[in-house]
Amino acid sequence: MPIDAIITLDTLTCSKESDGTGHSEPYLWPVLLRVDDETLATPQLLSSLHPAEQFARAVVKQDMKRGDSAPVPQGQRSFTFRFSDNLSMHNVILVIALLEHDETPERAVKQGYIAFRTEVPKAVGTLDRLLRLQSNDATVVNGAIAEVKTQVGDAVRAAIKNNLTAGEKLRVLIGTLNLDDEIAVSHLRFSQLTTSAGAVIDQPFSTLLVRKTGSSNKTVTDLYELRGRFQTRRVVRDRCQARVDAVKAAQDQVDAFQREIDELQEDFNGGDLNELIEKIRKEDLEPALAALDAARAALAKCRAGGVVVGGTGGVVIA
Secondary structure (H helix, E strand, O other): OOEEEEEEEEEEEEEEOOOOOOOEOEEEEEEEEEEEHHHHOOOOOOEEEOOOHHHOOOEOOOOEOOOOEEEOOOOOOEEEEEEOOOOOOEEEEEEEEEEEOOOOOHHHHHHHHHHHHHHHHHHHOOHHHHHHHOOOOHHHHHHHHHHHHHHHHHHHHHHHHHOOOHHHHHHHHHOOOOOOEEEEEEEEEEOOOEOOOOOEOEEEEEEEEEEEEOOOOOEEEEEEEEEEEEEEEEOOOOOOHHHHHHHHHHHHHHHHHHHHHHHHHHOOOOHHHHHHHHHHHHHHHHHHHHHHHHHHHHHHHHHOOOEEEOOOOOEEEO
């Protein structure tokens, strides 16, 4: 039975912030990656989900200060991947960037976000990187993560820079245009769709988004926590779906013949056309109606068959 994996981003909490112009206006760039047997058989090696461009700068909370919590904006909250039966591998990876709304022009922010959501799957989706990210050696994993961050960060900065005017670039250079800050990037991986006992999963998660500064990179200047929930559910299957499809196909055929007759009747202008209409009714429409009746009878018989239980957590009504 297929299983849906649902990732919900709930709240962002500020524990420390250092915006020099006042309190913070944080916004998120989430990208979800799916890696399984099926995606590995494609050239991209993975698939991805992300919010639409209109949410490129959806501020979580205006004037956010230490101790504040706020819900993640709608449009960035929920993502679902469907995994097929009997997969040997099923990974969901959440990559999340936290940024601070300052003075970057909207067009540049949007292009930076497009670069982020495009480059993350490309950076992660190489065979070498995927293998190293699965390693049991923390040094190997951290090296791969650092490469991904560099590749994605370079692409985002280039996209933003390329969408600034000459005047805006000059203002950045002399310090009169304060571009949005990247506060932190974090990631989480979920690799189990059921518990060891075979039950579906419903578990909270959290990840810290931390900016460190100083020569030793140890001074925490910004600290946020993103909380969410990872859930799985078995996909309810209709055991009579084939019969439902057959009824629909039969109905479509009947409708097609009836439309043909209606169009001919609108243009009716003599005996020859009348004979053609009758021929369609006898040779095409009547057999189609009989097939539709048979398909409906087969569906009714299937529906009378009862209830099928589809394993832990899934019940299929037939």
